[in-house]
Amino acid sequence: MDDRKLQVLRAIVAxxxxxxxxxxxxxxxxxxxxxxxxxxxxxDMAALEEEGYxxxxxxxxxxxxxxxxxxxxxxxxxSVKPLSPAEQRAIVTFLSGAIDLDDILxxxxxxxxxxxxxxxxxxxxxxxxxxxxxxxVVSLTTSRALLILITSTGRIEQxxxxxxxxxxxxxxxxxxxxxxxxxxxxxxQAAARLQKLVDELxxxxxxIGQAGIAALLEMLGSESSTRxxxxxxxxxxxxxxxxxxxxxxxxxxxxxxxxxLRLLGExxxxxxxxxxxxxxxxxKELQTTSLVASPYGSQADAFATLGIVGPTRMxxxxxxxxxxxxxxxxxxxxxxx
Amino acid sequence: MDDRKLQVLRAIVAxxxxxxxxxxxxxxxxxxxxxxxxxxxxxDMAALEEEGYxxxxxxxxxxxxxxxxxxxxxxxxxSVKPLSPAEQRAIVTFLSGAIDLDDILxxxxxxxxxxxxxxxxxxxxxxxxxxxxxxxVVSLTTSRALLILITSTGRIEQxxxxxxxxxxxxxxxxxxxxxxxxxxxxxxQAAARLQKLVDELxxxxxxIGQAGIAALLEMLGSESSTRxxxxxxxxxxxxxxxxxxxxxxxxxxxxxxxxxLRLLGExxxxxxxxxxxxxxxxxKELQTTSLVASPYGSQADAFATLGIVGPTRMxxxxxxxxxxxxxxxxxxxxxxx
DNA sequence: GACTGGCACTCCGTCTGTCCGAGTGCCAAA
DNA sequence: TTTGGCACTCGGACAGACGGAGTGCCAGTC
Numbered sequence: 001m002d003d004r005k006l007q008v009l010r011a012i013v014a015x016x017x018x019x020x021x022x023x024x025x026x027x028x029x030x031x032x033x034x035x036x037x038x039x040x041x042x043x044d045m046a047a048l049e050e051e052g053y054x055x056x057x058x059x060x061x062x063x064x065x066x067x068x069x070x071x072x073x074x075x076x077x078x079s080v081k082p083l084s085p086a087e088q089r090a091i092v093t094f095l096s097g098a099i100d101l102d103d104i105l106x107x108x109x110x111x112x113x114x115x116x117x118x119x120x121x122x123x124x125x126x127x128x129x130x131x132x133x134x135x136x137v138v139s140l141t142t143s144r145a146l147l148i149l150i151t152s153t154g155r156i157e158q159x160x161x162x163x164x165x166x167x168x169x170x171x172x173x174x175x176x177x178x179x180x181x182x183x184x185x186x187x188x189q190a191a192a193r194l195q196k197l198v199d200e201l202x203x204x205x206x207x208i209g210q211a212g213i214a215a216l217l218e219m220l221g222s223e224s225s226t227r228x229x230x231x232x233x234x235x236x237x238x239x240x241x242x243x244x245x246x247x248x249x250x251x252x253x254x255x256x257x258x259x260x261l262r263l264l265g266e267x268x269x270x271x272x273x274x275x276x277x278x279x280x281x282x283x284k285e286l287q288t289t290s291l292v293a294s295p296y297g298s299q300a301d302a303f304a305t306l307g308i309v310g311p312t313r314m315x316x317x318x319x320x321x322x323x324x325x326x327x328x329x330x331x332x333x334x335x336x337x
Numbered sequence: 338m339d340d341r342k343l344q345v346l347r348a349i350v351a352x353x354x355x356x357x358x359x360x361x362x363x364x365x366x367x368x369x370x371x372x373x374x375x376x377x378x379x380x381d382m383a384a385l386e387e388e389g390y391x392x393x394x395x396x397x398x399x400x401x402x403x404x405x406x407x408x409x410x411x412x413x414x415x416s417v418k419p420l421s422p423a424e425q426r427a428i429v430t431f432l433s434g435a436i437d438l439d440d441i442l443x444x445x446x447x448x449x450x451x452x453x454x455x456x457x458x459x460x461x462x463x464x465x466x467x468x469x470x471x472x473x474v475v476s477l478t479t480s481r482a483l484l485i486l487i488t489s490t491g492r493i494e495q496x497x498x499x500x501x502x503x504x505x506x507x508x509x510x511x512x513x514x515x516x517x518x519x520x521x522x523x524x525x526q527a528a529a530r531l532q533k534l535v536d537e538l539x540x541x542x543x544x545i546g547q548a549g550i551a552a553l554l555e556m557l558g559s560e561s562s563t564r565x566x567x568x569x570x571x572x573x574x575x576x577x578x579x580x581x582x583x584x585x586x587x588x589x590x591x592x593x594x595x596x597x598l599r600l601l602g603e604x605x606x607x608x609x610x611x612x613x614x615x616x617x618x619x620x621k622e623l624q625t626t627s628l629v630a631s632p633y634g635s636q637a638d639a640f641a642t643l644g645i646v647g648p649t650r651m652x653x654x655x656x657x658x659x660x661x662x663x664x665x666x667x668x669x670x671x672x673x674x
Numbered sequence: 675g676a677c678t679g680g681c682a683c684t685c686c687g688t689c690t691g692t693c694c695g696a697g698t699g700c701c702a703a704a
Numbered sequence: 705t706t707t708g709g710c711a712c713t714c715g716g717a718c719a720g721a722c723g724g725a726g727t728g729c730c731a732g733t734c
Binding site: 359361362363364375376379380382383393396397398399 | 725726727728
């Protein structure tokens with residue numbers, strides 16, 4: 001691939017992102033010193049269009065990048081800019097002072113939305129990467145109880161439970177058994193030990209024990225129930241005028257936890273920032289948007305994924321830098337707190 | 338106030354709501370049989386405009402209702418239509434099968450959004466109207482613990498806590514004391530009894546006891562921390578074309594829990610459906626919108642408030658009916674569950 | 675006195691045609 | 705391989721014309 005052609009593509013992306021208007025050959029040589037004439041640039045543009053990296057909205061208009069063009073841009077051209085010290089400080093102050101896990105994630109999603117000026121999505125830390133800290137059973141009525149699971153990441157899961165004929169005494173025993181089997185273990189380890197526990201329970205506990213263990217296993221296994229927080233919705237107005245058509249499907253997707261979870265799940269393959277551009281996206285509602293996501297968590301152990309959703313026409317270098325930075329700081333913050 | 342003039346106003350509101358276009362005298366007599374000629378209607382319209390109930394976007398256009406006009410409409414003209422049996426059944430099926438409180442509220446907000454085709458807001462039940470069911474203290478590290486509060490509405494509140502020098506033994510004692518003082522009481526009663534408990538604690542518990550009680554009191558007193566759930570955002574696209582101007586501020590307001598809480602708080606004065614139209618709204622970002630809200634909860638005891646936000650140009654009678662119906666069913670559902 | 679038909683007037687939205695500029699593709703020359 | 709020149713295309717902005725919906729007012733009728 002010709003070197004200058006890449007440079008032209010980079011310039012087109014840069015200009016289009018900042019002006020949001022198709023960019024022509026003359027404007028291009030005016031704003032970037034490419035050292036050649038508009039006519040030459042035109043030839044390169046024709047070639048780039050031939051190869052599918054840019055396109056014309058209509059004859060005799062400037063060019064805009066295609067999804068494929070953006071892809072090439074982020075793969076080979078994007079020099080990820082590091083954040084300024086001021087921005088880094090802002091991140092830290094924004095996060096410090098959080099009380100509990102909910103608060104941390106709320107602050108994170110707002111921070112991310114503010115820094116990137118896009119819609120931010122943060123997934124709750126998954127159970128599988130954290131350990132069980134405590135299991136609690138609380139009697140609600142004579143036939144119902146509440147099972148509560150607390151993890152090392154500070155997350156609390158609850159589930160209602162049908163529990164026939166129980167008193168405080170047996171409940172306390174059950175609690176002790178459950179805790180003994182699970183505390184300190186990861187969700188998979190805990191699940192294994194609970195399976196064994198079923199057979200080892202004293203007869204007095206067998207009925208309510210089985211009910212409790214079944215519910216607990218379900219909670220441990222339900223990674224799918226991981227929740228997500230969304231913020232920065234007002235930034236959707238940046239999409240521009242194409243409203244009824246473009247924004248409505250995005251709003252709909254953002255309300256579906258399931259969609260968001262799959263989106264984030266598929267994005268976090270390796271350990272670094274991932275970008276999904278336009279049609280690369282698994283959901284058709286989101287094929288006018290791009291996703292920039294990153295796993296976060298302490299050390300090598302990834303807890304979950306966070307990211308942003310915005311128009312394909314976005315400033316990838318700085319967005320990627322911001323997402324990466326926020327992911328790092330939040331991960332550090334979580335493993336300390 | 339002339340009887341026919343009211344009828345004209347009612348017709349104008351009805352037509353404008355359904356067509357979203359200024360309505361003129363001729364169209365009015367065509368669609369509603371008012372028994373008079375357009376010219377007569379014109380006279381009435383001139384009077385209504387004089388009194389501030391309707392207005393013209395420009396000379397020689399039809400009329401549209403003002404906020405004052407809508408107000409008169411809902412106060413004196415709106416015959417609240419009851420829901421069809423099919424709709425009532427839909428509500429019940431939609432709610433049944435909910436697991437925990439989070440799930441109930443999630444379903445409620447979706448239901449409300451779907452039925453009204455507007456943005457729905459549901460406030461979490463406030464502590465002050467529910468009773469304490471259980472208090473749990475869990476040791477996290479040697480110096481930190483987690484305080485968990487469970488209420489009769491199934492709500493769980495957590496708070497991290499600095500607890501110097503504690504072992505399982507003293508923690509169990511503390512737990513017993515806290516539960517003895519609070520379980521079964523409303524938040525105000527519980528707070529009072531906790532105040533007394535401070536002085537009655539055995540010396541061995543005095544240090545960690547005071548820390549625990551202080552935190553618990555804070556949790557009980559923090560009605561302000563009540564959360565809200567928002568849903569049906571895609572319905573914002575119904576606002577029409579005036580996007581950058583009208584929708585952005587609304588989106589911003591909807592992300593601010595504080596704003597929403599005050600909004601709902603001020604709306605729920607008496608026990609029935611309340612309507613706030615346009616400028617009657619306390620927040621200028623929402624002055625192009627109307628709020629239809631209703632308290633919900635079991636019997637006379639109001640738990641919290643729910644409602645919808647939409648353009649002032651909305652179908653008030655059916656919206657009010659829907660909000661009222663959902664509020665009733667959810668209240669019943671909560672007090673049974 | 676209230677209602678009605680008629681009439682002149684106003685103004686918006688739409689349509690049409692024109693014009694300008696930005697941008698392109700191609701070609702011949704450097 | 706690059707460049708300047710040229711003809712061509714198309715969209716957006718502008719201006720004027722036109723039709724329609726709606727109004728206000730007035731004089732006549734019940």
